[in-house]
Amino acid sequence: MFKEGLRSKFLGCMVGAAIGDAVGAFFEGRWRISLEEVTARLLEEPTLRYTDDTEMTIGLAESIIRNKRVEPDDLIKTFIENFDPSRGYGWGTIKVLRRVERGESWREASGKAFGGEGSFGNGAAMRVSPVGLFYYDDPEGLVTAAELSSLVTHSNPLGIEGAVVQAYSVSMAVKSDPREGFRWKDLLEDLIGKIARTEVFRRKLQAVKESLTKKVDREEVVEKLGNGVEAFNSVPTAIYVFLKNSKDFRAAILDAVCLGGDTDTIASMVGALSGSYLGFQAIPDEWFRKLEDGEYIRGLAEKLWETKVSLISR
């Protein structure tokens, strides 16, 4: 792939994820959201302020750039340093960060979450896009890195699986040429056949495939795929929304938000996928201009790309 194309995909992914998060944040937890309401709100809001999804994505990118890989001790430290309580973190994640700050190991703190089950929320999947970018050409390294990046806060197999499935999907979007149609059947075949390990995810991903081959309304998507904070109720949903709107970044984000529920995280994952596939130029300029810390996030994606390219060309 041309270096320039790859750069645009890195930028599109990280900026896209942040924009999806910030746009979705206005509607988090709501159920009935009309397209008119979303577009009107976006016109009147002066700033697109991001939430924990993006703050943690930034942390993961910063840590990968420093270490040239996913280094869990540095990663959790970065999450703690970046932590801003006004970003809407889930209480499970807050608890893990506090425990590690007080001296517990991340393994212990993360494992204790949710009565010793570990979290199966979408918190590891929502921040994983830098892993999908950095390991786009190394599927095995990607799986290991996505698992590690999840484990520091989300240790339940379903929480980890959400991160692996999302990272793998980002890597496929990076490798795909937007001038050709997205080979969605190949992606779903890979995910169902070799990436997903749990029945829950395999069943959901199968439902994504079925939903793409017929006309389904919003209620049916929410019922079959979900729109909640659990990894399995949001990662397959994001993949579905991206694949359904693969040619149009704006349509994909708006479609994600209109599903309601965990709108910031689902739209953020959709933004990461769409931006990875279509590149930075597909992102509406009026959205990028309003994005809080937009220049920092774009610069970070650029550094991640430079770090990656320097390793490839060695």
Ligand SMILES: [Mg+2]
């Ligand atoms: Mg959030």
